Amino acid sequence: MEAINKPQKRRSRIYSSEARVAYICLIPAFLGLIFLTYLPLFGVLGISLTNWTGLKSPEFIGFDNYIKLFTTDPYIKDSIIATIYFAVISVIGSMIYSLFIAMLLNRKIPARGFFRAVFYVPYVLPAAAIYVGWSWLYEGNFGFFNYLLSELGLKKILFIADSSYVVPSLSLISVWLAGNLIVIFLAGLQNVPIVYHEAAEMDGANGWQRFRHITLPCMTPIIFYNLLMSLIANLQVVTPALSLTNGGPSNSSRFMTYLMYDQAFVNYKIGYACATTFIIFVILAAFTAVLFKTSGKWIYNEGGDDK
Amino acid sequence: MSVAAYGGRLRSKKRRDRMINILTFVVVIVFTILALFPIWWIFRTSLMTNAEIYKYPPSLLPPNWLFSNYEKTLEIFKFWKYLWNTMVIIVPSCLAGTFTATLCGYAFARLRFRGKNLIWALCVGSMLLPAMVTLIPLYIGWTRGLGINDSYWPLILPYFCGGGAFNIFLIRQFIMSIPRELDQAATIDGAGYFRILFSIIMPAIRPAMIVVALFIFIGLWNDLLQQMIYINSSDKYTIALGLTNFRGQLKSDWSLTMAATCLSFAPGVIFYLIGQRYFVEGITLTGLKN
Numbered sequence: 001m002e003a004i005n006k007p008q009k010r011r012s013r014i015y016s017s018e019a020r021v022a023y024i025c026l027i028p029a030f031l032g033l034i035f036l037t038y039l040p041l042f043g044v045l046g047i048s049l050t051n052w053t054g055l056k057s058p059e060f061i062g063f064d065n066y067i068k069l070f071t072t073d074p075y076i077k078d079s080i081i082a083t084i085y086f087a088v089i090s091v092i093g094s095m096i097y098s099l100f101i102a103m104l105l106n107r108k109i110p111a112r113g114f115f116r117a118v119f120y121v122p123y124v125l126p127a128a129a130i131y132v133g134w135s136w137l138y139e140g141n142f143g144f145f146n147y148l149l150s151e152l153g154l155k156k157i158l159f160i161a162d163s164s165y166v167v168p169s170l171s172l173i174s175v176w177l178a179g180n181l182i183v184i185f186l187a188g189l190q191n192v193p194i195v196y197h198e199a200a201e202m203d204g205a206n207g208w209q210r211f212r213h214i215t216l217p218c219m220t221p222i223i224f225y226n227l228l229m230s231l232i233a234n235l236q237v238v239t240p241a242l243s244l245t246n247g248g249p250s251n252s253s254r255f256m257t258y259l260m261y262d263q264a265f266v267n268y269k270i271g272y273a274c275a276t277t278f279i280i281f282v283i284l285a286a287f288t289a290v291l292f293k294t295s296g297k298w299i300y301n302e303g304g305d306d307k
Numbered sequence: 308m309s310v311a312a313y314g315g316r317l318r319s320k321k322r323r324d325r326m327i328n329i330l331t332f333v334v335v336i337v338f339t340i341l342a343l344f345p346i347w348w349i350f351r352t353s354l355m356t357n358a359e360i361y362k363y364p365p366s367l368l369p370p371n372w373l374f375s376n377y378e379k380t381l382e383i384f385k386f387w388k389y390l391w392n393t394m395v396i397i398v399p400s401c402l403a404g405t406f407t408a409t410l411c412g413y414a415f416a417r418l419r420f421r422g423k424n425l426i427w428a429l430c431v432g433s434m435l436l437p438a439m440v441t442l443i444p445l446y447i448g449w450t451r452g453l454g455i456n457d458s459y460w461p462l463i464l465p466y467f468c469g470g471g472a473f474n475i476f477l478i479r480q481f482i483m484s485i486p487r488e489l490d491q492a493a494t495i496d497g498a499g500y501f502r503i504l505f506s507i508i509m510p511a512i513r514p515a516m517i518v519v520a521l522f523i524f525i526g527l528w529n530d531l532l533q534q535m536i537y538i539n540s541s542d543k544y545t546i547a548l549g550l551t552n553f554r555g556q557l558k559s560d561w562s563l564t565m566a567a568t569c570l571s572f573a574p575g576v577i578f579y580l581i582g583q584r585y586f587v588e589g590i591t592l593t594g595l596k597n
Contacts, residue, residue, distance in 0.1 A: 018418050018419055018420065018500060019418070019419070019420035021499075021500040021501065022414040022418035022419075022420040023420065024410075025411060025413055025414035025418070026410075026411055026426060028407040028467060028468045028469045029407065029410075029411040029426075029430065029468060029469030029475060030426070031468050032465065032468025032469045033429050033430065033433060033468075033469075035448075035468075036441065036465050036468055037429075037433040037436060037441060038429070038433070040440075040441035040444035040448070041436065041440060041441060043441075043443075043444030043447075043448075044441070044443065047444065047447075101335075104331055104334055104335050105335065107327070107328060107331045108328055109331055109332045109335055113587075115339055116587060117579075117583055117587070119338075119342055120579075120586065120587065121342075121343075121346070121576065121579065122342070123525070124525060124528075124575040124576065124579040124586075125571075125575045125576070126528045126529060126546055126547050126550075126571055126572070127528075127529040127531065127547070128531045128547035128548075128550050128551050128571070129547070129568045129571035129572055132550055132551070132554050132567075132568050133346075133349040133565065133568045133572075134345060135554075136348075136352060136564070136565055137345055137348060137349075139561070142361050142365070144348050144365070147363075147364065147365055151364075176342065183587055232435075232437060235437075236437050236439050238439070238532050239529065239531050242531050242551070243531060243550075257439045257532070260439065260442070260443070261536075264442075264443050265446075265535075265536050270443060270447070273443055274443055274444075277439070277440055277442070277443060278440075280439065280440070281437065281440045284437050288435060
């Protein structure tokens with residue numbers, strides 16, 4: 001009996017000391033998950049049902065904030081539209097741009113590392129400085145883009161000071177910032193098995209056919225990853241509104257996160273802002289869910305059916 | 308197909324490939340110039356007087372290379388102070404975030420314990436939770452709950468809690484790619500779990516740790532929103548806050564504003580040049596490991 005029990009006991013002792021080490025390692029993350037993630041998440045829901053302004057103690061008002069947001073709020077509809085508009089053109093633009101650049105850099109060209117570094121540079125600059133810098137390029141009279149327009153004989157555009165151009169103008173900056181997508185795409189392209197291309201070439205496939213039927217299918221997992229990451233990031237856009245436009249002109253760049261900031265930290269309607277936050281959260285979750293749901297249809301799984 | 312014909316096709320293919328490569332190179336150069344142009348335009352503006360800026364047609368090169376603009380800017384734009392303040396936030400956050408992310412990643416990748424699946428699910432779930440959702444409750448927690456106002460702690464302390472789920476995930480994936488035989492050999496030699504982490508795992512995952520540090524760096528660097536809500540007094544401003552404020556003061560003095568912008572670019576570029584290899588290596592990893 002003893003001989004059988006002994007190793008058993010020893011194993012469980014090792015196991016428990018292993019678990020102890022694991023719990024010690026996880027203390028920080030555990031604290032973070034509770035106090036920085038899940039409690040605040042429920043906090044948003046809870047506060048959104050009150051009329052808290054930060055001064056008086058909050059009163060429970062049920063769904064009044066939500067009703068007000070959907071019926072009388074002057075900003076939220078435009079804000080949602082502006083954000084989705086911005087996110088969609090930024091995501092499409094930066095996906096196309098970065099895949100194109102990555103495919104160029106994937107060919108045999110000299111100093112590839114240098115070029116890759118160049119396209120990545122915008123990503124490491126502080127966002128606030130980028131928007132301030134670009135605001136000069138977009139300046140209404142003497143900015144570089146208006147110089148180009150007047151050289152082409154076109155009328156000057158106010159870009160970020162014109163409500164119909166501000167969102168596309170900011171999207172262009174966000175496309176320019178897509179250096180990290182390029183690097184990830186490039187890594188993915190280098191993993192596409194070269195034998196596929198050789199075989200297709202033997203069969204007489206042209207460049208477009210190879211792109212369409214080899215490169216794209218092999219890249220779908222990476223495309224999904226980049227799409228998800230840039231969609232989530234762009235739907236939360238706030239820095240250009242904070243550092244440049246203050247939501248203007250005439251609310252055309254009052255993005256959802258900026259709207260929330262404005263309600264909570266400028267107007268101190270904290271309960272109301274939490275209701276807005278929750279709506280934004282639902283919108284973001286819906287976009288993410290749709291992306292995940294449809295992903296099964298277009299993601300090519302290289303392993304085949306083995307999973 | 309005869310051998311000769313095949314050889315001919317191969318030769319013409321080679322020639323065509325060379326043509327395509329040259330063409331690609333030209334296109335790459337054009338796009339490189341386009342991508343760098345905004346930065347150049349900002350830089351050249353920072354070296355000109357306002358009168359020179361407004362001339363038509365604008366010149367591509369600054370006529371006088373007025374580096375004195377930077378002296379003038381530094382008199383109003385307290386760059387060194389802002390840089391110091393930014394570093395006071397970034398350095399402890401990067402160190403603590405990387406360290407705690409490594410601890411957690413190690414636990415998830417290697418150790419067996421009860422509740423692992425649940426905690427892992429909570430962790431992955433929080434990755435999909437957008438950061439802006441928790442902003443207001445956290446702000447209330449820090450300022451009302453703990454009474455911390457106008458301080459860097461709300462920006463730094465979260466990084467002592469695992470450095471974010473994404474980073475934990477990254478480290479875990481990386482540790483899982485290291486052969487287990489390495490730690491088993493060490494266990495036989497009598498090394499404990501922490502010994503294995505510090506002397507075997509950590510050296511092996513150094514690139515991943517550097518990447519995590521860089522991600523935290525970029526994240527804080529860009530996070531104007533949180534800096535704006537937590538920092539009030541101007542002597543605590545970070546670079547991002549200082550620049551936003553500076554632009555508000557000097558709305559139309561573009562040459563000084565651009566000089567301040569270039570100053571704000573500089574630290575990022577310098578860090579990037581130092582860590583370039585790791586940056587690219589690491590970003591590559593994130594794409595492939597997920």
